Amino acid sequence: MESQPSLDVARLGSALDRLTRLLRRSSLPGDLSPAAASTLYTLVTTGPARLTALAAAEHVSQPAMTQLVARLEAAGLVARGADPDDGRVVIVSATDAGRDLSLARRAARGEVLATLLGRLPRDQRDAIAAAVPALEGLVALGDADPGRA
Amino acid sequence: MESQPSLDVARLGSALDRLTRLLRRSSLPGDLSPAAASTLYTLVTTGPARLTALAAAEHVSQPAMTQLVARLEAAGLVARGADPDDGRVVIVSATDAGRDLSLARRAARGEVLATLLGRLPRDQRDAIAAAVPALEGLVALGDADPGRA
DNA sequence: TATTGTTATACTCTATAACTATA
DNA sequence: TATAGTTATAGAGTATAACAATA
Numbered sequence: 011m012e013s014q015p016s017l018d019v020a021r022l023g024s025a026l027d028r029l030t031r032l033l034r035r036s037s038l039p040g041d042l043s044p045a046a047a048s049t050l051y052t053l054v055t056t057g058p059a060r061l062t063a064l065a066a067a068e069h070v071s072q073p074a075m076t077q078l079v080a081r082l083e084a085a086g087l088v089a090r091g092a093d094p095d096d097g098r099v100v101i102v103s104a105t106d107a108g109r110d111l112s113l114a115r116r117a118a119r120g121e122v123l124a125t126l127l128g129r130l131p132r133d134q135r136d137a138i139a140a141a142v143p144a145l146e147g148l149v150a151l152g153d154a155d156p157g158r159a
Numbered sequence: 160m161e162s163q164p165s166l167d168v169a170r171l172g173s174a175l176d177r178l179t180r181l182l183r184r185s186s187l188p189g190d191l192s193p194a195a196a197s198t199l200y201t202l203v204t205t206g207p208a209r210l211t212a213l214a215a216a217e218h219v220s221q222p223a224m225t226q227l228v229a230r231l232e233a234a235g236l237v238a239r240g241a242d243p244d245d246g247r248v249v250i251v252s253a254t255d256a257g258r259d260l261s262l263a264r265r266a267a268r269g270e271v272l273a274t275l276l277g278r279l280p281r282d283q284r285d286a287i288a289a290a291v292p293a294l295e296g297l298v299a300l301g302d303a304d305p306g307r308a
Numbered sequence: 309t310a311t312t313g314t315t316a317t318a319c320t321c322t323a324t325a326a327c328t329a330t331a
Numbered sequence: 332t333a334t335a336g337t338t339a340t341a342g343a344g345t346a347t348a349a350c351a352a353t354a
Contacts, residue, residue, distance in 0.1 A: 017276065017288035019269040023182065025294040030179040031197070032301040033172065035218055043321065048180070051173075062335060069184050074322055076337060081320090098330045098335040120168040126300050127166065134293035139166035141290035144283035145174040151275050152181040192344070211312065223345050225314060230343090247312040247353045 036122045038115045045070060046078055047115060050087055050104060054112045058091070058103035087111060185271045187264045194219060195227055196264060199236055199253060203261045207240070207252035236260060 034044070042050065049068050053059060059067070065075035079102050082088040087108030093099035104112070127135050183193065191199065198217050202208060208216070214224035228251055231237040236257035242248035253261070276284050 017284065018291065019272045019276065020265055021295065022287065022291050023265070023268050023272050025291060025298055026175065026179055026182065027197075028298045029294060029301070030175055032298060033175065045321080048176075060335080069180075070321095071323055072336070073324085073338080077321075096331075096335085100336065116169055116172065119172045123168045123172050126297050127168065129300055130293060130296055134296050135166065137286075137290045137293040138171065138297070141286045142167065142171050142174060144279060144286040145178060146170065147279055147283050148275050148287070149174055149177045149181060151278055152178070194344080209312085219344095220346055221313070222315080222347085226344075245312085245354075249313065 033119055033122060036119065038118050040111045040115055042111075042115075043078075045074075046082060047112075049075075049078060050082060050108055050112045051116070053088060053102060053104040054109050058101050060093075061100045061102055064102060082108070182268055182271060185268065187267050189260045189264055191260075191264075192227075194223075195231060196261075198224075198227060199231060199257055199261045200265070202237060202251060202253040203258050207250050209242075210249045210251055213251060231257070 038047075040047070045068060049064060052064065052067055061075055061079060062072060064079070065072045068075065070078070079088060079090065079100075083090060087105060088102050089105050091101040091103065093101055127138065130138075187196075189196075194217060198213060201213065201216055210224055210228060211221060213228070214221045217224065219227070228237060228239065228249075232239060236254060237251050238254050240250040240252065242250055276287065279287075
């Protein structure tokens with residue numbers, strides 16, 4: 011029931027899937043699990059957060075986030091602090107080492123992508139460049155609508 | 160040392176990552192792990208394969224693939240057969256139920272994507288549509304170059 | 309001997325349930 | 332009572348090492 015014959019969602023989905031697996035296989039510094047890398051990245055980009063908020067943002071259970079943060083803390087990548095206004099709360103923040111590692115991982119993956127992009131015909135590279143804001147918009151829509159995704 | 164200020168690879172990488180996580184958390188039929196879903200999809204699209212070849216294709220160890228196939232077999236999604244020419248070999252193939260489930264998952268994910276895309280401004284939707292062949296080209300490059308990814 | 313696959317074992321990561329402490 | 336977080340326990344999924352069977 012759609013009117014977009016030019017946009018084959020199955021092809022898009024498959025391409026996204028395979029591209030992500032491709033990037034995931036490329037060796038990145040730090041040896042973090044996907045959830046750990048994502049959590050660290052969230053902390054680096056959006057600042058300190060409560061443990062419960064992190065669990066919700068990363069779509070894992072609260073106990074899972076407790077353990078994940080414990081692992082990241084043991085690795086020196088995050089620090090746990092208290093909330094002066096509420097004794098129950100744990101505030102998690104990235105350490106300098108955590109920030110550096112997250113940025114290094116992001117850069118390393120960017121290089122893998124850049125290498126592949128550099129071997130693509132110019133018009134295709136341009137097409138991808140033009141689609142980046144739209145892809146970001148798609149993510150924003152998905153994040154804003156928990157009922158759908 | 161690059162000349163593509165218009166293509167921010169870090170942004171692209173991050174968007175791909177978040178988009179894939181978004182799609183992955185959308186509930187799909189069958190309750191398969193990512194590796195199981197990918198293996199089944201490979202069998203459905205490229206036909207029966209040896210266990211060792213599957214392990215290599217999915218980038219998991221041979222024992223991991225033995226267990227993965229055992230789980231898929233227990234679920235009735237794949238069947239194990241013998242190679243008449245070589246008694247050591249196990250040939251894995253998707254059953255009808257496995258093929259149906261894989262196609263249903265693909266369709267369901269397509270619907271999630273289509274819903275999100277439908278809420279995007281038309282020009283952004285067009286930009287993504289225009290980039291699909293280029294994204295596929297990127298995947299092809301990555302698959303063809305095992306040394307890089 | 310080399311190759312195909314399985315079994316044994318251990319580790320990471322996750323979830324649910326039960327618990328503690330603070331509000 | 333409700334909320335923030337931890338601890339206990341169990342299960343899925345993976346890897347490496349050791350093994351069995353076939354070539």
